[in-house]
Amino acid sequence: MPRTRTCRLEPLALARLMARQEGVISRSQVLELGGDDVDIRRKIRRREWAPVHPGVYVAHTGPLTRAQRMWAAVLLHWPAAVHRESALELHGLKQDRRRSRTEEPVRLAIDAARRTPATVPGIEVERLRDARSWLTPHHWPPRVQVELALLKVASGRDLAGAIAVLADGCQQRRTDVTRLLLAVERLPTLPGRAALVEVLHDVSSGAHSVLETRYLRHVERAHGLPVAQRQVREGAGGRVAIRDGKYAAQGVVVELDGRFGHSDALDRWADLDRDLAAAEQSLVTIRLGWAQVLGPCRVAASVAVILQARGWSGAPRPCGPDCAVRDRGQS
Structure with a gap:
């Protein structure tokens, strides 16, 4: 039978x-x-x-959807969690518009105690120590916390790209600088950690000293621009403003904004107050953030044009062979 x-x-x-x-x-x-x-x-x-x-x-x-590709990868390597750019995607972060997400591999995290799995096309696996402690609870498919995903993605980019992805996470309200600082403390061997910690501490304190220093060294000094007055305290019409940089002879003010998070109404009013006070004194305001200062040659070229239009008789100099600034004294 x-x-x-x-x-x-x-x-x-x-x-x-x-x-x-x-x-x-x-x-x-x-x-x-x-x-x-x-x-x-x-x-x-x-x-x-x-x-x-x-x-x-x-x-x-x-054909599989993007969500099905993620689930298939997680189940193939179970227990596993979606990681890095793939995790940011699940956390709802709008980022990496350089190419279609359907072309991106699915990135996973597994515990470091496990053996490295065989390579599978379209799947990238990273082993994490105590991987379970990095997971976001009660989410399916399992995914690492947004702070770890952001820091891991940032560590693989140059400083401009790293700051951009961390700023995106804060501006889109998926995290904040305080939580990023707590997370980075758990990652002592993270590539590029020192620079990221310096920037995060600077943004957290509200000082923006790192941004100001980069402007001074990489924009102003490197390209032979006039020397601006720093942290100039001024008052006009009942308003008191502190200028990050002022080219007094040309009537130009540089304001450096290193904030990461959402700019609320109070922040916007403070910016407008400073700009209105500058306008009352016939000052031109140049407002720069991380994205601009981390492209120093392009910014230097623009600032030079503005300064020249308002009376500067000098000329900027290129900082190297590929600099966007062209020394007008050369043929």
Whole structure:
């Protein structure tokens, strides 16, 4: 007599699980629900399921969505969590518009105690010490905390790109500088950590001294611009303003804004008050942030044009062979 199968796949539990996982399921999950390999082969034969990776299946035969690609990667390397740019995507951060997200690999984190898995096209895996402690609770698919994802992404970029991604996270209210500073304390070997900590502390204190120093060294001095007065305290019309930099002879003020987070109404009013006070004195205000100062040659060229239009008889000098500034004294 043929042997009777005793396994029975629970259809309601299966439907609930696959709905939560965007229609993706693993072999181990099928077994946990009372199914077996015969059930899996039947689903594939009927074209209800299609293999994605070894032991991972999706409930259709067409192209996978981005969410299904993430689930398939997580289940292939289970236990695993979505990491880096992929995690930022799940956290709702709008970033990396340089290319389509569908072209991006799925980035995962697994615990460092595990062996490094075999390479699978379209999936990048990073081993993290005590990976579970970095997870955002009660989110599916599992993902690392937004602070770790931001810092890891930032560490792989130049300083301008790093500041841009951290600022995006704060401006889009996914985190703040205080939480980023707490997270970076747990990452003593993070590449580029010293520069990131310096900037985060500077932004947190509200001093913007790092930004001011970079403007002085890389924009002004490096390109032979006039020397601006620093932290000039002025009052006009009942207003008191402190200018980050003032080219008094040319009537030009430079304001350096190093804030990361959302600029609320009070911040905007403070900026407007400073600009109005400058306008009352016939001063031109140049307002610069991290994105501008970290492109020093381009900023220097623009500032030079403004200064020359208001009476500066000098000329900027290029800081190197590829500088955007052209020495007007050369042919």
